[in-house]
Amino acid sequence: MTQPVEEDECAVLIVGAGPAGLLLACLLARRGVEVRVLERRTAPAISSRAIGLHPPAMRVLAELGLEREAVALGERIRVGRARCRHRELGRVDFARADPRRPFVLALPQALTEDLLARHLTALAPSALGWDWEVTDLRESARTVALTARRSEGGSGALHLRAGLVVGADGSRSRVRALLGITSAGRDYPDTYLMGDLSDPAGAGSGREALVHLEPGGVVESFPLPGGLRRWVVHTGRTGTDPSPARLVALVRERTGTVLDPATTTMLSAFTVRRRTARRLLSRRCVLLGDAAHEVSPIGGQGITLGWLDALELAPLLARHATGEPVGALDEDPAWCLAERRIRRRARLAGAVAGANTMLGRPAGARVSALRALAVRGLLRTPLRHMLAWVYSMGWVRSR
Ligand SMILES: Cc1cc2nc3c(=O)[nH]c(=O)nc-3n(C[C@H](O)[C@H](O)[C@H](O)COP(=O)(O)OP(=O)(O)OC[C@H]3O[C@@H](n4cnc5c(N)ncnc54)[C@H](O)[C@@H]3O)c2cc1C
Numbered sequence: 001m002t003q004p005v006e007e008d009e010c011a012v013l014i015v016g017a018g019p020a021g022l023l024l025a026c027l028l029a030r031r032g033v034e035v036r037v038l039e040r041r042t043a044p045a046i047s048s049r050a051i052g053l054h055p056p057a058m059r060v061l062a063e064l065g066l067e068r069e070a071v072a073l074g075e076r077i078r079v080g081r082a083r084c085r086h087r088e089l090g091r092v093d094f095a096r097a098d099p100r101r102p103f104v105l106a107l108p109q110a111l112t113e114d115l116l117a118r119h120l121t122a123l124a125p126s127a128l129g130w131d132w133e134v135t136d137l138r139e140s141a142r143t144v145a146l147t148a149r150r151s152e153g154g155s156g157a158l159h160l161r162a163g164l165v166v167g168a169d170g171s172r173s174r175v176r177a178l179l180g181i182t183s184a185g186r187d188y189p190d191t192y193l194m195g196d197l198s199d200p201a202g203a204g205s206g207r208e209a210l211v212h213l214e215p216g217g218v219v220e221s222f223p224l225p226g227g228l229r230r231w232v233v234h235t236g237r238t239g240t241d242p243s244p245a246r247l248v249a250l251v252r253e254r255t256g257t258v259l260d261p262a263t264t265t266m267l268s269a270f271t272v273r274r275r276t277a278r279r280l281l282s283r284r285c286v287l288l289g290d291a292a293h294e295v296s297p298i299g300g301q302g303i304t305l306g307w308l309d310a311l312e313l314a315p316l317l318a319r320h321a322t323g324e325p326v327g328a329l330d331e332d333p334a335w336c337l338a339e340r341r342i343r344r345r346a347r348l349a350g351a352v353a354g355a356n357t358m359l360g361r362p363a364g365a366r367v368s369a370l371r372a373l374a375v376r377g378l379l380r381t382p383l384r385h386m387l388a389w390v391y392s393m394g395w396v397r398s399r
Contacts, residue, residue, distance in 0.1 A: 010035065010163075011320070012033055012036075012164050013037075013160060014038070014168050015038055015146075015167050016168040017037050019109065019289070020306030021168030022120060023307050024310035026116055027063075028318060029127060031314070033317065033318050033321040036160070036162075037127055038160075039129065040131070042130055042131040045113055047109070050300065051222060052105075052222075052301070053112070054104055055392055057307050074106055075223045075225045076104075077106055077207065077208065077209050078102055079093055079094065082213060083213070084213045084214060086256060090380060090384060092388045092391060094388050094391070096385050098392065104300075112303065131152065132148040132151065134174060137179070139284050140284075142284075143284070144161070144165045144285060146162065146165065164285070164286070164320055165286075166285070166317070167287040167291045168291060171273075171291070173287065175287065175291065186273065186274055188296060190236075190361065191234075191269065193250065195267040196266040198263035199224075200259060201229075209223075213359070215368040216250075216253070218234045218360025219250070219251055219254050219255050220360070228263075228265060231247060239271075240269075242267060244261035244264040272298065274294060276346055277293065280292050281330040284328070289302075289309060290302060293342070293346035295354075296357045298360065299356045299391070301393060312338045316334060345396065352390055352391075
């Protein structure tokens with residue numbers, strides 16, 4: 001039986017409708033660029049995954065006119081508190097980091113993606129194609145030829161010719177592999193259990209981030225919309241049974257907080273890596289988001305980083321699409337400068353996330369007591385404002 005084959009062409013093709021690909025597509029569509037996004041999933045995601053949108057991410061949403069809606073959907077976290085053995089070590093106040101946006105917004109990734117997908121569809125109704133997995137890519141001097149197939153066993157193939165291709169297809173990027181680009185980095189020995197459960201403090205009260213630096217390992221929690229709270233628990237080097245009962249038991253054992261496992265809406269066990277692609281550019285393709293750089297999710301900077309990449313690349317892609325001649329991207333000084341900036345931000349974010357990851361490791365009683373003392377001392381000095389600035393990615397403005 002012959003498969004139905006479709007043929008198409010566009011100025012810019014984005015592979016992957018995660019937060020980075022969708023945001024870039026919106027920025028390009030707003031500039032009138034003929035953009036298409038191919039996504040292998042057959043429908044929008046429903047999992048909450050990443051939740052932290054830092055002030056630089058909110059500035060990007062403001063540029064799209066979506067900030068107000070995002071804030072209405074999410075939960076504003078203005079304060080983070082550090083604790084150890086039921087004692088408060090101190091607090092970090094995000095208000096000083098960006099006076100216009102004195103918070104980190106907690107918005108589940110599915111809601112963030114939905115917001116962007118709706119916006120993209122309003123700007124360019126046929127831009128987003130679900131259920132297309134890109135399987136092949138060939139670059140020539142002026143265009144890129146791509147092949148995609150239906151993802152879930154459906155028949156059909158798509159042959160698409162694009163002026164430029166953006167690989168926004170996540171940490172295990174197919175585009176990166178097809179371009180022969182390797183990545184370098186490290187696997188951390190840390191494992192975590194993460195879950196969203198009803199917030200025992202209730203919606204509207206106690207909506208602060210909590211970081212318990214306990215001898216058994218860190219327990220972090222963040223308020224979510226809908227009266228939920230995200231819990232992230234360090235589970236040593238080998239991990240643990242990924243069940244709601246186990247998560248609830250660990251939280252109770254280390255912090256004394258009693259949770260109801262029956263209220264779990266999401267549960268996930270994860271390991272942590274840090275990776276950067278050895279190059280982000282080829283002749284006519286560019287990588288962004290997790291395809292370009294993966295940082296430890298401890299610190300929650302992944303989405304914001306990808307969006308800053310998109311902001312960096314949108315004017316360059318638009319310039320190409322409006323007809324200004326562009327040679328090989330990897331030989332163009334403007335593109336190479338953008339690549340250096342993206343790599344620099346990823347290095348900084350990766351270092352912060354790495355430090356966070358190490359700070360939360362299990363420690364013997366003595367080391368744990370010293371760690372608590374040091375954190376307590378630090379949070380009593382003006383250096384706590386510096387910490388708020390670092391955690392809310394205030395350093396992005398000072399590039
Ligand atoms: C368990 C977990 C928890 C996390 N928690 C946080 C957090 O709290 N805060 C935070 O900031 N970050 C967190 N992250 C990281 C965050 O989710 C990522 O940084 C973010 O999703 C990266 O966005 P992206 O668009 O670059 O890639 P992705 O979100 O990975 O999107 C890539 C998209 O490409 C699609 N795709 C892949 N291959 C193809 C192909 N061949 N053809 C077509 N489509 C393709 C995928 O289906 C996917 O939709 C977490 C990650 C995990 C796994």
